[in-house]
Amino acid sequence: MLGAFLLALPIAWNRERNSNIMGLRTFPLVAVGACAYVMIGIEFIGHDNPDATARIMQGLMTGIGFVGGGAILKHADHVSGTASAASIWIIGAMGAAAGFGYWGYAVALSVINLGVVLLLGGLKKRVNGEDPDD
Secondary structure, eight states: OHHHHHHHHHHHHHHHHHOSSSOTTHHHHHHHHHHHHHHHHHHHHOSSOHHHHHHHHHHHHHHHHHHHHTTOEEOSSOEEOHHHHHHHHHHHHHHHHHHHTOHHHHHHHHHHHHHIIIIIHHHHHHHTTOOTTO
16 A cells, blocks of 8 residues: 555646646545555455456446546636546556556556656647646
8 A cells, every 4th residue: 555655646746736636635545545445355355256356446447437527627618637537547547556466557557647747748738838837
């Protein structure tokens, strides 16, 4: 759970600085929660029950999708919060990967998520004519 927490922090920091929706509290909590549900589920059902494991993943995907859906805000002429919503969904997958012990996947998801919000976020601002440091 500590690993999931630490892997969520860079994205949480970025979202805290660049979004008013989710940030330093939400991202680590989702990562740790997803990790914990997987770990508790494995303790309860064991490693040899793929149907039960699939149900754990379905529940996590749906629940975290619901949290992300709350981050999407529609204004008169545009929608905001989609990057935070997508990031929180990936953070849930990262936490689940950590819970299953798939650290390569967990690290890759964290790095990809951070890379997209940092690099492509700056590119998006340049394309839209905004100051990339805002």
